[in-house]
Structures are given as structure tokens and as C-alpha cells.
Amino acid sequence: MERRHLPLGGRLRGPVTLLALAAVPVAVLAVFFVLPVVGMVGRGFRPEGHWDVGGVLDVLARPQVHRVLWFTVWTSTAATAVTLVLGLPAAYVLHRLTVPLRRVVRAALLVPFVLPTVVVGVAFRQLFTGPLARLHVDGTPWAILAGLVFFNAAVVVRAVGAAWESLDPRPGEAAAALGASPGTVFRTVTLPALRPAIVGAGSVVFLFCATSFGVVLTLGGLRYASVETEIYLLTTNLLDLQGAAALSLLQLLVVVALLLIGARTRPMRTSTQRAPARPRRPRRGDLPQLAVTVLLLAFVALPLATLLIGSLQVDGHWSLANYRALDSTGSHQALLEPATTALNLSLRIAVDATLLALTLGLLVALSVTRRARTRGERRLRGILDALFMLPLGVSAVTLGFGFLVTLDRPPLDLRDSPWLVPIAQALVALPLVVRTLVPALLGIDDRQRQAAASLGAGPWRAVLVVDVPVLWRPLLASAGFAFAASLGEFGATSFLARDENATLPVVIYRLLGHPGAMNYGMALAASCVLAATTAVVMLVVERLRVPSLGVL
Amino acid sequence: MLSLREVSVRYDGSPALTDVSLDLPDGQVLAVLGPSGSGKSTLLRAVAGLEQSTGTIAWDDRDLTGVPTHKRGFALMFQDGQLFGHLTVAANVGYPLRLRHVPRPRRRERVAELLALVGLAGYERRLPGTLSGGERQRVALARALAVEPRLLLLDEPLSALDAGLRGRLAADLRAILVAAGTTALLVTHDQEEAYAVADRLAVVRAGRLVQEGPVAQVWQRPADPETALFLGYARVLEGAPAAAVLAAAGVGHAGPATVAVRRSALVLAEDGPLSGVVAQARATPDQVRLVVDVDGVGEMDAVAGSAAHPGPGEKVRLRADQDRLSILS
């Protein structure tokens, strides 16, 4: 068969396939992210109907804004540094040494990441005003730092640990044979090799810290304001959309800057190499790392334990009454529907959100990892890759209100759609899914696809034969992530939750807001149920043993 | 001098190396030869201290058990992937010198010396990612030699290179090792490489040491048929065919013999004692390679000078070259 139109078709085929694959995710992102955010920010630029860019820029000159920006930057930097310092030894211990129960521990470390911030705030406050009151940490920035580290430790451990697992041991062995002590080997060989993973994890942690809302609010005791809490205040209380728009722009700038830094240091190609070194038994020289890991685990376990203990106590006695009460609507009718209904709904929404996130994530990952033949295509790929990370860096307030404000007219009258919450959650989980699938796809040698093609397999058949077998594990793992993230999502959901149908985190928040000792106990019990569900899901994900998770 | 006594290594319960004992005198190069999976890399790693082993590994009669890798003074070289990608060539080669706190001017001198030694003068500022495979191996060699190690351990150093480069680099490697007087342990599955670089040869199979000795000796007297085949002998003959070939070579031998025959042992000769019919003929740059059905022996390889053009089906006469035979027993 003659291929008459190859020259032009061949040159266009690359970018066209790229765009076709990416079309659906880009459309979803455009409608459910870009549109709402632009709508809200646009309102800030056009108060009273005419453009006022100067007004927005004036906001940026306010001293309050500088204070808030400085606070956000220094807490995020400090939290990132502490998380890295604690997380690196833990990553080593949990991924390079054969310690007992390491899979359980790795799963347990992820639970804080998906707990609603509301719950964590309560747990930490109980801790800092109760057993740890002697530390006088309550209400200081140190409490906020503790909360931020609690949430983000898992990111560093997983990302750096995965990279460490697949590190080529040979340069290290050669260095040791040349006379470098283990410490010198770590400093001069291992650390430089891990730098892309460390920078990647560090930038994601920085992003999470900079946009952290619940932690700053509940642990900072209102004395401290970050960019995120300012946006919340300006939008929901003061209705100062100009100010909110200015701060949202700042946030976007930070995100973009981080993405650029991350892209520079992230290696685009993962090299094929021999089977990585197997984990070995701990030796006496590993004692400091083991000690740090135990410290980190204790730090993560304490608040969770506080929650558990609180949920099992009624009026000072041990009792399961709080758990039994989850079937009711709380004392003084705090809820419109029982908490068990909310759990049911949360699970179903999580299923929807997960399916959405997986489908979109797969399409994005596939389009981003196609072999780029031209420089233009490569740049397109890079832009697409970065685009889907944006939802991580935008305030939930902006997104939530933006939905209300822009999706209210046909053809996009989606305010009443039951799909709004799953879509919002899927957008937040999407970056995690993409970051899991992309390294797995990049690790597939393109020659396998070429071999399949030469054997007569069309492009889709080749994908089936070559990509799918490698993909199904990371797919299941990212499904687990997305499911857990959706279960615990609170920010966007709390803005979009409508009528009697609330998810469990929203219900927990409501229970905390209604007086009555039973309500408080129920809130703790519901939090424990949420944490347990998440832990189970994460354990299943761990069982799939996906070694290269990239940056989450 | 390196001495190994009853060294064994087990991975997850299954033995990788069993009771290996050998000696390597100073200044000599020992090649450990064996097929893939025979345990030769394990032997190297055990000597380097990267694997737990039982038995004794001693240097100059001092037991090295419990001495960590970085204190043994043995340099390692792999087939690739060992250079530090984030450092320049000069920084790579200077790394061990920096570890020993050699002052910078002296360090720079030594790096230049070493790069000249391996034929890469002027490559100081290059990054490993920009070098070819052969150049990277040379840099690795320079780095390993930088501190004049007591023992140089090479793990299939030339396997990743193409054939022509391999030959050249093997010769260079030998010259450098001899010039520097370095003791070296080379692990490889390629006998050509072993012959080109080593003074002594050790053959390993299924985790056990099968034969050890000077190269010529091992080559001329393989311990058993499998070793002979691994060392490049084409066929091993027994019984009547063996006797016939021996007789044709003019070698007397009492009783039944097992003979290992090289491909170039039988040569086309007008007046040779053996006769046969040509089954295949193929021309190569140096000679013509034949497969001949020899009377009383069977199908054998043979060679002829480039001038001769025997075709399939022709009757030919052959003589046997006794230097290319080896009597195993």
C-alpha cells in the first residue's frame, strides 16, 4: 500500500495525536478550572463593571499584604526544610532497609495527608493544650509548622524513597572502593543523584504549605494570616474581590515559579539500568536514621492517637457511644442527615471522582509521554504537563465561588449538577494521578513500541501490548491515592456542598460547630472512621508495590 | 599478595560461590573467566567487601574480614555507569585524591598525568554524559589508578564496547597495568579479553573454581571438556576419532584419549594424513573456513589459506597441527 501523504501528514501527526489525546482533559480543565478562576479573578479586576487593573496592583502595595506574604513564605520554607530533614532519613529507612512492618508504616504515613484539615486542627489543639501543654507551643507559629510537617512528611518519604529505591548503586560502590566513607558517599554521590527527587518533593511540599488553609487557621489562632487565609477572609467576609484577585495572582505566580524550578531539575528521561540493589538489613551505622524515623512516626501518631482516645470517651468514661451515635443526626439535630449517610455519600462521590481523575489522568499522562519529534511538540508537552499541576496552587475559595459565579448560565448551567463535587475533587486529585503515571510511562523503552509496530501492531494495539502491562499497577496505585484524597477533601467540597447531601468531612465540620458534648464526640468518632478507611485504602495501594512513583 | 581460602557466598539461601581458593601474586593480572551466572561477579564483589562471605580473604597475610570497603584500598571498575554524572572528568579522576586531602596543584598534575596515561589528555572539562563508551571507561580507569591501589578490581570492563574498540582498549589496558605494576583481578565472560589482558587465568563454573594457573598453561591444558569448550576449543573428541587425529598430528598417546581441538587445528594440505569431503566453505579476511566430513572422525572444522578455493563436495586432504590440540586425559 502506498503511503502517499506521509511527508505532511507525518509532520503533523505528532502534534495532532498529542492534541487529540489531551483534548478531553484540557476541555475539562478549561471549563471547571480556568473558567471559574478567571471568572473570580476577573471580577476583581472589574469591580463595578470597568477595568481597574491599577486598583488590583494597589492592593499589592498594602502593608498587610506584605506581612501576609512574608509569613506565608517563611513558614512554608521552614516547614519544607524541616520536612526534608525529617523525611530523608525516614525515606532511607523505609525504602532501603528491610525493617519489619515497613509497608504498614508507609501506608500509615499517608493518612495525615488525606485527613481533613479541620480534624487535624482539632487533634493538634487537644495535644498542645493537653499532654504537650508544657511546650507552650499553642498559638505560636511553631504549632503551625508542626501541623504542616504532619501533613507533608509522607510526600517526601514517598517521593525521595521511590527515587532512592531505583538508584544505580554502582557509582556509590565505586566511590566506596576509592576510599570514601559511607558518609562521604552519601554527601558526594547519593545526594547529587537524588537531587531531582528532593527538589521535586520539596517544591510540592512548599506548594501544599503555601496554600494550606485549615492548618494555619485552626492552629495559628487567628494571630497569623497566610495568603490563603487572607483570600478566604477577603472573599467570604469582606467581599473585597479586588484584594482577593491580587492575592490569587500572587499565588499563581508562586505556583508557576515552582513549576519552572521543578521542570529544570527533573530529569526528563529515566535511564534504563540494571536491577536496582535490593534493600538490606539495618546495621549499627544506621542507628541515627532509625532514630529520626521513629521520631517522625511518633510525631505523626500522636495526633491520631489523640483523636482515637477522644472518640472513645464520653464524660470521662470509656465508651463506644460516639460510634453508635454516628447513625443519628447528633444532639440537638446538628445534622440534616445521619453521619452514616454522609459516609455513604462520601464513598460514592469518591468513586466518581476517582474514575474521573483516572480517566483524565491517563489521557494526560499518555499525551505527555508520547515521543516528541520536534522542539515545538516537546514544548507543548511541557506546557501540558505543567498545566495540570495548577489546581494544586489555587485557593479552594476562589475555585468554589468561581463555580457558583461562572457555571450558572446555559450552556454551562451546572450549579445543580451532582457531578460538581466529584469534578472539583477529581481536579485536585489529578496532579497526583499524573505524577504517578508519567514516570511509569517514561520508564517504558520506546523500542518496545517500535518492535511491536514492526511486528504489525497498529498504534492502539501497541499501546495495549506495551503500555498497559506496565501501567496497571501504577493505575491502581493512583486510583488509591485519588480515592483517599477525595474522601478527605474539604476545601472545595465545603464551598460546593449543597442541601442535605454533605460529605463526611463537611459533616464533621458541622458537628464541631454545634454545641453539645455528644456532637464533639461524634465528630471525633467520624474522623477516626475516615482515617481508618483511608488507611485501609492506602494499605491496599502499598500492596501493589509500585516502586517508581516519581513525585507522588 | 591476595589470597582467598574457601570463600563462599550465599544469596537468600542459595549458594552463589562455593569454596573458592586462589592466590594472586603482586604485579600480576588474574582473569576470572566464566559464563554468565557462574558467580564470577560475586567473587569480585566479595573481594571488594560488598558481599558477606565466609572463608578467608587476606592481603599480605592480613585477614580482611570485617574491614569495610572504603578501608581496603581496592579500586573498582564496572562495565559502565560508575562515573559521577554531575562532576567533570577532572573532578571524577581527582575524586579519590580529594578524599585523601591531596593539595590542589598536586591534584591537578596527577589528573593530567593519568589522563595522558589513558590517552585522554585535554579532556578535563568534559562531562561524562558527553563522552563515548570507550572514553568513559578510560576515565574510570584513570580514576581507579589515581591512588595507586593495592588491587584493581575490574568487572567486565570492556563488555559494553564494540569489538574493534574492545581489542584496542584491551591492549592499552594491559600496557597500562604492566607499566604501573598494578595487581589486578579481572572478571569477564570473553576469553579474548582474558587472553589479551591477563597473566593468570581462573575458570569458574556454577560457583566453583574449576581451574587456575598461568594463561598459557590453562589454555594448553584445559581441565575438562566444558572448560575446553569455554576456552575456545571448537570440539572435544573421544575414542577412535581422537586417536585418528592424534595419529595424524604425529602425537603418540597410550590408551584412550580425550582431545580438544581448535577450529584451526586441521589445515588443508596436499599430502595430509587425513582425507575428507568438504561440506561448507566460507571466506574470511584471513583464511578460508571449512567444515569437512573427515573419514573416520566425523564433521570437523578446518582452515585453508586464502589462495585455495575448495568447494562443497570436493575431496581434500588435511593435516593436523599438534600445537592446536590439547590432550585432556
Next chain:
Amino acid sequence: MRLRALATIGVTVLLATTACSVSTKNDSGPDDTTSAPVPSGSTASAAPKIKDVVLVTHDSWSLPKKLVAQWEQQTGYHLVVRSNGDAGKLTNKLVLTQGNPDGDVSFGVDNTFATRALKANVFAPYTPASVPTGVSGYDVEGDGGQHLTPIDHSDVCVNVDTTWFAAHHLTPPTTLDDLTKPAYKNLFVTPGASTSSPGMAFLLATIAAYGDGWQSYWSKLMANGAEITDGWDQAYEVEFTQGGGKGKRPIVLSYDSDPAYTVKGGTTSTQALLDTCFTEVEYAGVLTGAKNVPGAEAFIEWLLSPQVQAALPRSMYVFPVVPGTPLPADWTRFAKQPTNPLTVSPAEIDANREKWLQQWSDVTSR
């Protein structure tokens, strides 16, 4: 082949999970039985009735299910509740969606936010046909009940744990000034004005009490170790000694109705300081651009009915605006109301809110 088996299993799992999907629920969102919205004021004979009445409110909304069911049976309407956020968030949501609102009727905009909503034209003009006497006393200044109908009121006051003070042999404070006395150092907790509406109410109370000197009052308060939390729930549940979390502070900012909820063995362990109170009134109104105006109007009328007014204390911890409504026994005994609460006019609040909050933030942050 294994691939095919895996694919079959995968598809089955997929189908099973979509059965669990949220979209198989069929009761979220209103379904119009007519296509055209009914314009307000039109004669009922021409257009058929829309069944759903969508209420947009804050997340403290609560009425007994039986009561709602009764109303639905009587009128044939179906109530759909959209509750989200607090009064401030509610108001801002309504302002942002003005003209194309999320529902038909809103309940929960209070006197501190009413002016903002009225200025943005959020509410359509409507006054119930028969407003009970006494209710109009709670109307928003300047509106005269034309757009917003008062439904309930409560007072935000400082509450103290009387049992704690008895156990520590201390006299509990009684006035705002007392809170700055060294005897009460590190004992007071309040939600913040910028993130909580009772917190905002407290700030307004201090502005009403001290006028321009309110900032120095707050500096003294902070110097006396006052704790600021982000929400009422934190202050009450976690920090207050009588809250669920058994906190350490016996003086908390809360409501005048709270003493009715800490009753144990016939007496209450908390008391509201009636000289520190600020009144909050909650209003209901028909939203401009609502799809179901008759339904919205019927709803507001129903909120003023005796059954609903009587149910307000138990379900939403607020006092009914209709005078003479019977209160629960505990309330009459323990929930005392202030005679002279502190007030600030809604117009003033609207004009100065941002400035006051800014100044408040400055004084309270360190």
C-alpha cells in the same frame, strides 16, 4: 488469555462502581414541572405551580423534620435546603450570584450583613400579608421590612462557667471592663471577628461600648491573655471548660441561650453576662430572580407561624421574634435575655466593616 480475563474483570468492576455513582441518585436538585418561570405577582389561575422551593441558608439551619413535612403536605411544596457556610459567606454568595440566584428564598442574612445584601439588590420586595405585632421592631434600619422579614433574634454575650469560678473561689466577671482585670488573666477565649460572626458581633459590642477607644480596650484585652480562635466551635468546644473537649478557659464568647444547654441536675453551670451582649437578628427574604416566587413567599409566612416560632429555640438556639411565643422550660429558667443590648446601626457596620476588621487584625496579631 490472561489479558482478556483481566479486561473482563476490569469492565465488570467499572460497571459495578458506576452503579454506586452519585448520578444514580435522583433527588438532588430541583426538577421543574414547568419550563417557564412564574413571574411574581401574576394571577395564580394562568400558570401551573412549581413544586420545589429552594432555600439558601447557612449551615446552622435546622427545623424538625415533622414540622417541615407538615408544611409540605399542607401546601404541596417540596423544600430543598442548600446550607453552606456562615451568615457572612451566605451573604457574599448571594451578592455574587445576584440576579441568577442559587434558590428562591434565603434565610440567615443577619443585621450585620443586611445592608450589604440590600445594597446589592439581592432581595425582591415582599412583606408577608400578616406580620404579627412586635416583629417590625426588628426590621432592618432603612428597609422597614420591605425586603427582609425578621424571623429570630439572639444575643452574643460573654458566658462564664459558674462552677469553675465557685471551685476556684473567684467572683466571675460581669462587665466588659472586668475582662481586662488581672484577676481574670488568661481566662477568656473568643472566636475572631474576621472569621466568625459571633466574633464579629463581639467586636461590634466593644465598638458600641467604647466608641473610638475600642482599640485600646482590645489591646488591654490581649495583654490580659485573651485567646482568639478561628471559629466559635473551637472557642466553645475545645477551649471552654464546659465544652466537649474540657478546655482550660472558663470565660467564653457565646450566646445568651447557652446556659439552657449546660443544665445538669436541675441547675445550669454557665451564665451569660448580660451587660456584654450584642443583638443579632436573622432575616428571610425572597431572592431577586427566583424561579418559584409564590413558594418563597409561602415559606416566609410559614416561618412566622406559631409552630415554627415555637420550634426555633430547640432547633437553632435562637429566640423567636413573635412576642408571646412559648419558650421551652429550661429556656425560661436559665436563658436570660439582656434588657439593653449593645447595638451598632447596619449602615455604619457596612460602611466601616473593612476598616474595623483591619484595625482589629492589627491589634490582635503579634
